[in-house]
Amino acid sequence: MTFADEAEGDAFAKRLDALLDRGIVPTELRANERPLNIQQLVNQYEREAHPSKKDRGALGTLLDPLGATPLTAITANWVDDWISAMKRLEKLAPATIRAKVGALARCCDWGMRKGFLVMPDHPLRTLPDGYAQYTKADEAMAGVKREDVERDRRLEPGEYEAILAVIDGGVLARKQRPLVLEHKMALKCLFVLAVESAMRLREMFTLTVAQVDMARRTVFLEKTKNGDKRQVPLSSVALAELQTFMKVEHGAAPAPATRVFPWWSGEAGDMDATSDYLSKLFIDIFAQAGAVDLKFHDCRHEATSRLFDRTTLSETQIMKITGHKSHRMLMRYANLRGSDLSAQLW
Missing domain, CATH: 1.10.443.10 (Intergrase catalytic core)
Incomplete structure (x- = not known):
């Protein structure tokens, strides 16, 4: 910043110190916090929205492979390709796939409320029933058919x-x-x-x-x-x-x-x-x-x-x-x- 004279600069610094002492950062001095990719969105979501422990864990696994993905790239085709990769390359169980998709969907819900991204058709929310189940094509590409292990434990007599x-x-x-x-x-x-x-x-x-x-x-x-x-x-x-x-x-x-x-x-x-x-x-x-x-x-x-x-x-x-x-x-x-x-x- 530039000032007309030293006195004007000193006065500005004094006002700024007073604001900072009260925890107020002037708008013109704030860093641009608008997230541009998945990693930045997830980081801000975890800082401000306090997601569940389960969602934090699921989102943490997304940052390495998907973190650099621009928010504007999250389209229906991108979501379909991601789900296919989780089946055919990572060979994940359907429950794990649903956990990852659900966690990112909730993160994007928050991002839309904050105005960080626009998703008119919300491709993470319009998936068909059974999207995480393996099709015959998925099974052929993965070489395995993963299925959810459903507990059926009940109390036995006594x-x-x-x-x-x-x-x-x-x-x-x-x-x-x-x-x-x-x-x-x-x-x-x-x-x-x-x-x-x-x-x-x-x-x-x-x-x-x-x-x-x-x-x-x-x-x-x-x-x-x-x-x-x-x-x-x-x-x-x-x-x-x-x-x-x-x-x-x-x-x-x-x-x-x-x-x-x-x-x-x-x-x-x-x-x-x-x-x-x-x-x-x-x-x-x-x-x-x-x-x-x-x-x-x-x-x-x-x-x-x-x-x-x-x-x-x-x-x-x-x-x-x-x-x-x-x-x-x-x-x-x-x-x-x-x-x-x-x-x-x-």
Whole structure:
């Protein structure tokens, strides 16, 4: 910059220092932050939008092969070629392909809201159903047909009782010294609620008292994994367990903002750590109970299957309870045992 004299320059510097001390950078001094390629967009998206841990991981894998791609190059043909390359060259599973495409789509959604790019037809959002599945041509070029591995693990007879017994015992065996379980009643309530309601782990440990309506036997989920609100009815078993736990843990009249369970701090940045902690803890609990290869999310499979097994609810009604968006996704969780079905035949 140039000034008429030294006094004018000193006055400008003084005003600038005052602004900078207050954290204000004048517009004329700001660097051009408009992203021009995928790497720049992803970097700014991660700094400002705080995407999920899963999306950050998926986007991180895109930067090396795609980072230099100009935003103006993201067309339908480019997206189709990218998906073909993930199948035919990288030989990725369909679930991995969907994770990468979904993460970039959400990044571009944010970029469009910010005015960084224009995508009238949004080629990442207009893909046909099954776009990640391998066609015969994909299989021939890749030399392999990758398919999603869908878990079908359900609770076997006796496992439910064995898991409750381990929690009630309150001690997990360790090589050096036993681990004493904290919040035994909370762990038991969380497990029972998962098996009876089909709620996700994160949906449960973030619950507040205001979301639980004992009189109506429902739990109101304001924000779910799919971004939708939903109301979850409670079975008599879930209701009784939740009532007992809340009476002991919170007393007769807890404040509406009180968190039902004790693990989450309430900070968004702590959600992943809480999920990881509880998931790993339950894997150890299940292992000690003899429930081999059981994961906490399998409780959602079990709960959804029980809704088919034990009720006359329609698929549409069950989808409202579980929050599944499509019949295909619902069927992944509704693992009806062949022996149970055969018992209903003549």
